[in-house]
Amino acid sequence: MLSEGAAVEAWLDSLVHDVADFPSPGVVFKDITPLLADAAAFAATVEAMADLGRDVSGGHVDAVVGVEARGFVFAAPVALALGTGFVPVRKAGKLPSQTYAVSYALEYGEATLEVHRDAFGTGDRVLLVDDVLATGGTVEATAQLVAQCGAEVAGVVVLLELSFLGGAERLAGLPLAALRTL
Numbered sequence: 001m002l003s004e005g006a007a008v009e010a011w012l013d014s015l016v017h018d019v020a021d022f023p024s025p026g027v028v029f030k031d032i033t034p035l036l037a038d039a040a041a042f043a044a045t046v047e048a049m050a051d052l053g054r055d056v057s058g059g060h061v062d063a064v065v066g067v068e069a070r071g072f073v074f075a076a077p078v079a080l081a082l083g084t085g086f087v088p089v090r091k092a093g094k095l096p097s098q099t100y101a102v103s104y105a106l107e108y109g110e111a112t113l114e115v116h117r118d119a120f121g122t123g124d125r126v127l128l129v130d131d132v133l134a135t136g137g138t139v140e141a142t143a144q145l146v147a148q149c150g151a152e153v154a155g156v157v158v159l160l161e162l163s164f165l166g167g168a169e170r171l172a173g174l175p176l177a178a179l180r181t182l
Helices: 004-015 033-037 039-057 070-082 137-148
Strands: 017-020 028-031 063-067 085-091 099-106 109-116 125-133 152-161 176-181
Touching (some): 033 039, 039 125, 039 176, 109 137, 125 137
Parallel strands (some): 063 125
């Protein structure tokens, strides 16, 4: 019988598929939809990510942040597992109240992320959760938004880290954990 960690790793290997040249030529997209469609694999993945969140944060967070859109899928249930609230970080123009914004470069373009100015209290400890860590730009921009709100990043948890793109090195000051490093 596989351990829980080995089972999650096996599910990730079998249920996350590579899609070449999406969304643009030269990019290999990690398709997580088969993982999400498997209830047992998805539940085990969320619990494993919550466990990593407890580990990297020292066991206490005031909020969990997810980045639009695939980060929402993991961050919201991780927040529930940790007994805290979920805060969405959205693409520019999607939030209805006053926001902070950060623009950054992606591996295949540029983007701007926003968060509500009142999303966190001063000194709140925030766990960032996303699906894939590639170059680190999205996580770095999200960490800047958290700081603009007066909160601190307690840790970062991702489903997959694409180590060959150097994102972890870019985030060297942040506690980081990945379920699977490729």
